[in-house]
Structure formats: C-alpha cells, structure tokens
Amino acid sequence: MRASKGVRRWLWVGLLVAFMALAYVPPAVAQDGVPRTVTADDVNAIAQKLYCPVCENIPLDVCGTAACADWRDEIRQQLESGMTEQQIVDDFVRRFGDRVVGTPQDPALRALSLVTPYILIGVGLLLTLGVIWRLQHRKGNGAVPPSPDPADAGRSNSSYYEQLQKDLEGK
Amino acid sequence: MLAEIGLVATLLAFFTSIYSIGASIYGERISRKEATVLSGRNAAILTFVLLLVAMMGLMGALLNQDYQVKYVWSVSSPDMPLFFRITALWGSQAGSLLFWSFLMSAFSAVATIINWRSHRRLMPYAIAYMMAVVAFFIGLTLFIENPFSRWWILPNNPVDSQVVDAAFIPSDSVAPGAVELASSANGLNPLLRHFGMAIHPPMLYLGFVGFVIPFAFAMGALASGDLSTNWIKASRRWALVAWLFLSLGLILGGRWAYDVLGWGGYWGWDPVENAAFLPWLMGTAFLHSVMIQEKRGMLKTWNMFLVIGSFSAVIFGTFATRSGLVESVHAFARSGIGTPMFLFWFSLTFISVGLILWRRNRGELKDDHRFTSILSRETLFVLNNFIFVALFIAVFWGSFGAPILSELLMKTNITLGKDYFMRVTPPLFAALYILMGIAPVSAWGVSSARRLGKAMIVPLVLTLLSLIPFYLTGVHTGGALVAYGIVLMAGWVAIFETYRAVVVRVQMQSENPLLALWSLLRRNPRRYGGYMIHLGITVIGIGVIGSTLFQMETQKTLAVGESLTIGGYSLRYDQLLKGQIAEDGRMMDIAEVTVIRDGQELAHLRPRRDFFPQTQGLNTMTISGAYSTVENDFYVLLVDWEPINQDAATFKVYINPLINLIWWGSFILILGTVFAMWPKELLPSRVRESALAGALVGKGA
Numbered sequence: 001m002r003a004s005k006g007v008r009r010w011l012w013v014g015l016l017v018a019f020m021a022l023a024y025v026p027p028a029v030a031q032d033g034v035p036r037t038v039t040a041d042d043v044n045a046i047a048q049k050l051y052c053p054v055c056e057n058i059p060l061d062v063c064g065t066a067a068c069a070d071w072r073d074e075i076r077q078q079l080e081s082g083m084t085e086q087q088i089v090d091d092f093v094r095r096f097g098d099r100v101v102g103t104p105q106d107p108a109l110r111a112l113s114l115v116t117p118y119i120l121i122g123v124g125l126l127l128t129l130g131v132i133w134r135l136q137h138r139k140g141n142g143a144v145p146p147s148p149d150p151a152d153a154g155r156s157n158s159s160y161y162e163q164l165q166k167d168l169e170g171k
Numbered sequence: 172m173l174a175e176i177g178l179v180a181t182l183l184a185f186f187t188s189i190y191s192i193g194a195s196i197y198g199e200r201i202s203r204k205e206a207t208v209l210s211g212r213n214a215a216i217l218t219f220v221l222l223l224v225a226m227m228g229l230m231g232a233l234l235n236q237d238y239q240v241k242y243v244w245s246v247s248s249p250d251m252p253l254f255f256r257i258t259a260l261w262g263s264q265a266g267s268l269l270f271w272s273f274l275m276s277a278f279s280a281v282a283t284i285i286n287w288r289s290h291r292r293l294m295p296y297a298i299a300y301m302m303a304v305v306a307f308f309i310g311l312t313l314f315i316e317n318p319f320s321r322w323w324i325l326p327n328n329p330v331d332s333q334v335v336d337a338a339f340i341p342s343d344s345v346a347p348g349a350v351e352l353a354s355s356a357n358g359l360n361p362l363l364r365h366f367g368m369a370i371h372p373p374m375l376y377l378g379f380v381g382f383v384i385p386f387a388f389a390m391g392a393l394a395s396g397d398l399s400t401n402w403i404k405a406s407r408r409w410a411l412v413a414w415l416f417l418s419l420g421l422i423l424g425g426r427w428a429y430d431v432l433g434w435g436g437y438w439g440w441d442p443v444e445n446a447a448f449l450p451w452l453m454g455t456a457f458l459h460s461v462m463i464q465e466k467r468g469m470l471k472t473w474n475m476f477l478v479i480g481s482f483s484a485v486i487f488g489t490f491a492t493r494s495g496l497v498e499s500v501h502a503f504a505r506s507g508i509g510t511p512m513f514l515f516w517f518s519l520t521f522i523s524v525g526l527i528l529w530r531r532n533r534g535e536l537k538d539d540h541r542f543t544s545i546l547s548r549e550t551l552f553v554l555n556n557f558i559f560v561a562l563f564i565a566v567f568w569g570s571f572g573a574p575i576l577s578e579l580l581m582k583t584n585i586t587l588g589k590d591y592f593m594r595v596t597p598p599l600f601a602a603l604y605i606l607m608g609i610a611p612v613s614a615w616g617v618s619s620a621r622r623l624g625k626a627m628i629v630p631l632v633l634t635l636l637s638l639i640p641f642y643l644t645g646v647h648t649g650g651a652l653v654a655y656g657i658v659l660m661a662g663w664v665a666i667f668e669t670y671r672a673v674v675v676r677v678q679m680q681s682e683n684p685l686l687a688l689w690s691l692l693r694r695n696p697r698r699y700g701g702y703m704i705h706l707g708i709t710v711i712g713i714g715v716i717g718s719t720l721f722q723m724e725t726q727k728t729l730a731v732g733e734s735l736t737i738g739g740y741s742l743r744y745d746q747l748l749k750g751q752i753a754e755d756g757r758m759m760d761i762a763e764v765t766v767i768r769d770g771q772e773l774a775h776l777r778p779r780r781d782f783f784p785q786t787q788g789l790n791t792m793t794i795s796g797a798y799s800t801v802e803n804d805f806y807v808l809l810v811d812w813e814p815i816n817q818d819a820a821t822f823k824v825y826i827n828p829l830i831n832l833i834w835w836g837s838f839i840l841i842l843g844t845v846f847a848m849w850p851k852e853l854l855p856s857r858v859r860e861s862a863l864a865g866a867l868v869g870k871g872a
Contacts (some may be wrong), residue, residue: 114594150621
C-alpha cells in the first residue's frame with residue numbers, strides 16, 4: 001500500500017515534468033530556427049509599453065518617424081527569434097536607458113518613482129487629518145452655526161422645503 | 172508699417188504697465204492721493220488698449236502676408252487659407268506670448284472696471300499685481316521673443332551672416348525681396364492646421380490668464396490687510412471664469428489629440444497636457460474650499476495657498492512648456508525665455524508664500540469657527556481638497572518631479588508615462604468620486620452617519636439598478652463594475668438632490684416642473700450649476716472607464732477588397748485616392764473604407780494621411796476616420812510608416828467604447844459652469860433698489 005502510494009507520487013511528478021516540458025516546447029522550437037508568425041498586434045502590444053528613444057514622450061507604437069518604424073521591425077524580429085516581452089523591454093532599456101519605458105526598470109529608480117508620491121500623499125493625509133482634528137478641538141472659536149441648506153433638513157418634505165426656500169433666499 | 176505700429180504699441184504698453192504698478196502703490200501707500208491711484212488704474216486700462224493695437228498690428232501683418240516680419244514668415248505661407256492665417260497669431264512662441272499678454276491685460280482691464288467701486292481698498296494692490304505679471308510677459312515679448320522682428324540683408328557682411336532679423340532697422344541694411352520671402356515662407360505647423368487648434372489655445376490661455384485675477388485679489392488682500400471675505404467675493408466668479416476656460420481648453424485639446432495625433436486616444440499623460448491639468452486641479456480645490464470660507468469663515472490660510480498655488484502652477488506650466496524643460500508634441504521650441512520665466516515663477520511663489528506666512532504669524536488669518544463633526548460638509552470638503560492636492564502631487568511628480576530629480580541626482584533620464592499614471596491616479600480619482608457622491612448630501616456643521624446613510628439610500632438603489640445594463644452588455648469584471656458604481660453614485664446624488672428640490676417646489680408652490688427647475692437654477696445658480704457640473708463629470712467618468720478598460724485595437728495590412736474584423740465589426744478596404752492636393756497645398760493619400768456589422772454596411776470612412784511639402788521639420792499628419800455611436804467609436808487610422816498602394820495599405824483600428832460620453836459630459840460640465848457663474852441678478856442690488864425707489868418716487872409724483 002505504502003509502495004503504491006510512492007509510485008503514484010512519482011507518476012504525478014513525472015506527469016508534471018512532462019507537462020512543463022511540453023509548455024516550453026514552442027519557444028524552444030522557435031529558438032531552434034522555426035520562425036514564429038508575429039502579427040502587427042503582437043509588435044504593438046510591446047511597442048505601446050515603450051517610448052520612442054528619439055522623440056521624448058511619444059509611445060513607440062504610434063511614433064511615425066523612420067527610426068521608430070525600424071525599432072518596431074526590430075521588435076518583430078526579436079519576437080520571431082523567440083524572445084519574450086520582458087527580454088525585449090530589457091534589451092531596449094539596456095541600449096537606450098530607462099527613459100524608453102513608462103516606469104523605470106532599475107529597482108532604485110522604480111522605487112523612487114512609484115513610492116515617492118505615495119509617501120508624499122501619506123504625509124499629506126496625516127497633515128490633513130491633523131488639521132481636521134485641530135479644527136475640531138480648537139478652543140476659543142465657536143462651533144459652526146446652523147445654516148440653511150436643503151441637506152441640513154430632515155427628509156420630510158415640509159422641513160426640506162423650508163430649508164430650500166431659506167437657501168434660495170440667501171438667508 | 173504694421174510691424175512698426177505693433178512694436179511701438181508694445182513698447183508703450185510695457186511703460187504704461189510699469190507706471191500703473193508704481194502709481195497704484197505710491198498713490199495708495201505713500202502719497203495717499205486719489206488722483207495718483209486713478210492714474211494707475213487708467214494706465215492699466217491703457218495697457219490693454221495698447222496691447223490690442225499691438226495685436227492688431229501683428230494680425231494685420233499676417234493677413235497682409237508681410238513676410239519680412241520674421242514671425243509671419245515662420246508661421247504662414249502664401250497657400251494658407253485665411254482661417255489658418257488668423258490662427259497663426261498663436262501658432263508659435265513669439266505671437267502666442269503677445270496674445271497671452273493681450274488676454275491678460277484684457278482680463279485685468281475688465282476686472283479693474285467691474286470691481287473698482289465695490290472693492291476700492293483692494294484695487295490698487297490688485298492692479299499692481301496684475302500689471303506686474305502683464306509687464307513681465309510684455310518684457311519677454313519685447314526683449315526675448317519679439318514678434319515684430321523683421322528680416323534684413325546686410326550686403327557688407329560676410330555671405331553667411333548677411334541675413335539677420337532685427338526689430339529696428341540695422342544700418343546699411345536692405346529689405347529682402349518680397350517674392351523670395353514668400354516662396355521660402357515656412358507655413359504653419361501641420362499639427363496646428365485643425366479647427367480644434369483655432370479654439371483650443373485661446374481657451375487654454377484664457378483659463379491660464381484668468382487665474383491672474385483671483386491671484387491678484389488674494390495678494391491685494393494680503394498686502395492691504397483687508398483679509399475679510401472681500402477678496403473672495405471679488406475673485407470667486409473670476410476663478411470660475413478661468414476654470415471654465417481651462418476646462419474648455421483641456422476638453423478641446425483632448426478632442427484635437429483624438430482627431431489629429433493619430434493614436435486613438437484623447438489623453439496621453441504627456442507632460443505638457445499635465446502642465447495644463449495641474450492648475451485645473453488646484454483651481455477646482457479652491458472653488459470648493461472657498462465655499463467654506465464664505466459660509467463659515469474657515470480655511471482662510473488654506474484658500475490663500477490654493478489660489479496662489481493655482482497661479483503658480485500656471486506660470487510653472489508655461490515655463491515648462493516654453494522653455495524646453497520638457498519635450499512634447501505640444502511644447503514650443505526651446506527659447507531663451509526659460510531662465511527669466513523660472514526666476515519669475517520662483518520669486519512670485521516665494522513672495523506670495525512669504526506674505527501669507529507673515530499675515531498668519533500676525534494672527535490675521537485665524538478661522539472664525541471650528542469643525543464640529545467628522546461627517547460634516549466642511550470636513551468632507553477638506554478631504555476633497557486633500558484628494559485634489561494629492562492628485563496634483565502625483566501628476567507633478569510623474570511629469571516633472573521624478574524626471575528632473577533623476578536627471579539632477581542620478582544623471583539618468585527617465586520618463587514616467589501612462590504606466591505610472593494608471594497605477595497612481597485611479598485610487599485618487601475613485602476617492603474623489605466617492606466624496607462627490609457623499610458631500611452634497613452631508614450637512615454643514617453637524618452630520619451623522621445615520622443621517623448620511625438615509626440620504627444616500629435612493630441614490631444607492633438607483634446606482635445598483637443602473638449597473639444592470641452594464642452587466643447585461645458584457646461588463647462582468649468586479650473592478651469595472653465597482654468603478655462604474657462609484658462614478659454613477661456621484662451622478663445620481665446630483666440628479667436626486669435636484670429632483671427632490673424640483674418635486675418639493677412643484678408640490679408646495681404648484682409650479683410646472685420645468686419652471687421649478689429654472690427657478691432653482693436662477694435663484695441658486697451656484698448650487699444647481701454645481702450639481703450639473705457633477706453630472707457632467709460623472710458622464711465623463713463613465714466614458715473614461717469604458718474607453719480605458721475596454722478599448723480594443725488591431726493593425727493589419729490589406730489589399731483593396733480585403734477586410735479585417737474587430738469587436739463584431741468588419742472594415743473593408745475599398746480604394747485608395749493617392750496624391751490629392753488640397754487648397755492649402757497639402758498632399759493627401761485618402762483610403763476609402765467601409766464599416767460593416769452583421770453584414771450591413773454602416774458607414775464609408777476616409778482616413779487619410781497628409782503631407783506638407785512646403786514645411787520643414789514635422790510635415791505629416793494622420794487624420795482618422797470614425798464611425799460614432801453611443802456604444803462606441805469605430806476609429807480608423809491609415810498608418811503612415813507603411814507603404815500605401817492599391818495592394819497594401821496598413822490600417823490601425825480602435826474600438827473605443829463609450830468614448831462619446833466624454834464629449835457629451837464635457838458639454839454638460841460647461842453648461843453647468845456657465846450657470847454656476849451666472850450672476851443671480853444682472854444688476855447689483857444697490858442699483859436695483861435705487862432704480863426701484865426712483866420708480867416709486869416717480870409714481871408717487
């Protein structure tokens with residue numbers, strides 16, 4: 001009973017390995033020289049994540065310059081040769097720097113770019129809550145007097161109408 | 172001759188604006204002579220008149236095709252139609268700076284005339300600040316980017332430096348031949364040859380320069396010590412006017428990008444777009460926050476910061492766009508105005524913040540009341556302000572902060588693009604919509620969760636009901652449904668609050684519903700105009716979510732007769748009309764395509780690419796063809812980097828769901844803003860009362 005359990009386990013492992021091997025077959029075949037069909041949409045899917053290295057702030061998939069057409073063609077060739085999206089992006093970053101991607105790949109720059117606004121906003125939120133707390137607990141100033149506003153009224157029509165009229169009359 | 176008139180008028184305007192500053196301050200603070208103050212006021216008005224003359228001079232030169240004027244030569248050409256000859260006035264740096272100065276002087280003159288009697292104490296200071304900004308911009312026009320500079324030939328110079336441009340006639344010079352000048356004229360940047368560009372820049376400039384008025388009144392209040400709500404009363408409507416134009420400018424810019432830039436979208440998070448969005452964010456925060464000061468006498472310091480921040484953002488954005496700090500399809504060419512603009516922006520912000528802190532330390536900006544409830548409307552408005560400022564920080568950081576700091580500190584050039592903005596901004600926008608849904612039903616002063624919950628029941632039910640059609644039409648992802656729900660909630664609150672007021676008036680006063688609505692809009696335009704703006708923002712939000720989350724695109728090369736399919740549509744390539752020549756000399760390659768759905772031909776579109784043979788530099792343009800319905804836009808581009816002939820034309824097709832709601836929502840937003848800023852009564856109450864008294868006396872007699 002114990003032995004059959006062990007055999008079964010190994011069978012499962014074997015199946016898993018075989019499945020994973022199968023999953024890797026297409027790129028391997030591509031790397032072996034059998035060309036993969038790459039559509040313009042495949043190219044654009046990657047190009048739209050990159051920026052034109054020459055004209056700043058224009059995504060590569062829509063830039064009309066001849067240089068960008070060549071770069072898109074290069075992406076096509078890279079895809080045909082079996083490179084993954086990340087490999088292609090890394091290749092562009094290695095050659096042209098972090099400005100060709102929408103967020104830098106370099107870990108330090110990426111952290112600086114993405115975390116800083118959250119830190120600033122977090123500090124701002126704390127300050128705002130502090131201001132609200134201080135304004136609620138300040139001594140010496142009177143609390144806000146009532147004011148005519150339909151939202152201040154109860155939900156009954158008559159009190160609502162009363163407040164509405166006061167509000168419209170600017171009282 | 173026209174150039175000389177323009178130059179002299181600009182020079183005189185420079186002097187009158189400086190005189191206006193001196194006379195206003197000297198008359199009010201030192202000599203205390205009314206005549207001096209009045210002469211300062213009149214000089215401010217004269218500045219406007221002189222800049223009008225200057226602008227007409229440049230316009231005249233453009234219409235007369237006076238190509239000896241360098242600006243005219245660089246932005247127009249003989250084959251350009253009249254319409255683009257007029258819009259060329261703001262087609263490049265020098266002309267747009269003069270136009271900017273003119274608009275700012277116009278705003279200043281109107282604000283001076285309207286507010287002179289009602290806010291006499293603030294006016295000399297406000298005039299001084301307005302004229303300081305106007306003088307700075309005229310200075311840029313005169314000394315760095317002079318649109319009246321002309322071409323001259325110096326025969327005695329070496330061959331490579333014989334052609335020069337100068338505002339004044341150089342000695343031993345001759346004017347170049349008119350024919351040679353006309354044949355070499357550059358023409359307007361092709362991207363600007365679009366109807367949207369006739370309106371988009373002036374609207375944006377009006378929005379930018381409009382913020383000078385609230386800024387000047389705030390500074391006037393700080394300088395004069397009149398820190399009551401007077402400056403707010405004087406400037407709130409101006410802030411709304413500026414906000415209206417800025418909103419219009421942004422919307423038209425989005426439409427222009429959608430039609431002309433050829434990437435299937437309307438907002439690319441480009442630094443220059445963002446530079447215009449920043450003052451809008453700050454200005455929107457101010458328009459909300461100012462209500463708390465008016466109604467409650469609170470947040471006095473904060474409002475000062477917001478109004479100064481709005482104008483500071485305007486100047487910073489102008490500096491960023493025009494100095495070459497950022498590269499963009501929108502940016503002006505690099506020029507020498509960068510350093511003076513940066514110094515101006517820095518000193519303006521420094522002085523303004525210094526003045527606020529000075530007054531605050533003297534205890535003159537103390538709030539009159541305190542908050543009483545965490546769910547009160549004033550608290551929610553403060554949170555709303557926080558979100559706007561957080562968005563400002565996120566957009567500023569992505570557009571300028573991170574790229575500049577990484578270059579300065581790490582010597583690395585980075586771009587934070589759509590990827591960054593789509594990570595950071597959606598939670599903030601969601602928070603903003605949630606607040607937009609809650610704040611209108613919360614009460615001033617004291618409010619409770621229970622009361623708020625009760626007020627939200629009907630809008631909440633309506634929101635859930637209105638999500639059903641979205642679900643039935645294929646929106647099944649939880650994130651998208653939540654996003655739509657948050658946005659719809661804000662809209663339903665605006666609609667329900669208006670509906671309730673109408674119903675109550677119908678019941679209590681037996682009014683016709685339309686008349687009741689009109690009465691509400693007329694008697695409290697600010698509240699009900701504001702609800703309309705919220706509704707517009709909701710409709711825009713639905714369009715943005717749809718077109719962002721569910722956009723589809725494909726690109727394919729087709730021969731005549733072949734088709735591609737996308738999102739249930741087919742596109743058939745029918746024929747190519749190559750080398751068509753338009754009136755303005757552009758050459759057009761037009762593809763004729765048919766849009767088909769379920770076997771039925773829906774539309775014939777003509778996407779095209781234009782080529783401007785006369786223009787140097789960027790000389791091509793991709794014009795889309797679009798089949799629009801409420802459901803989506805079928806948007807086709809003729810890809811301009813692939814070969815085009817009968818055998819092969821490459822098309823890029825986008826399906827942009829709900830995108831038209833963005834334009835419709837924008838229309839509602841603009842309409843709401845017009846209502847919100849419309850005066851309750853066209854005549855001031857004092858005038859009405861005296862007129863009424865006069866009439867009564869007349870009757871009695």
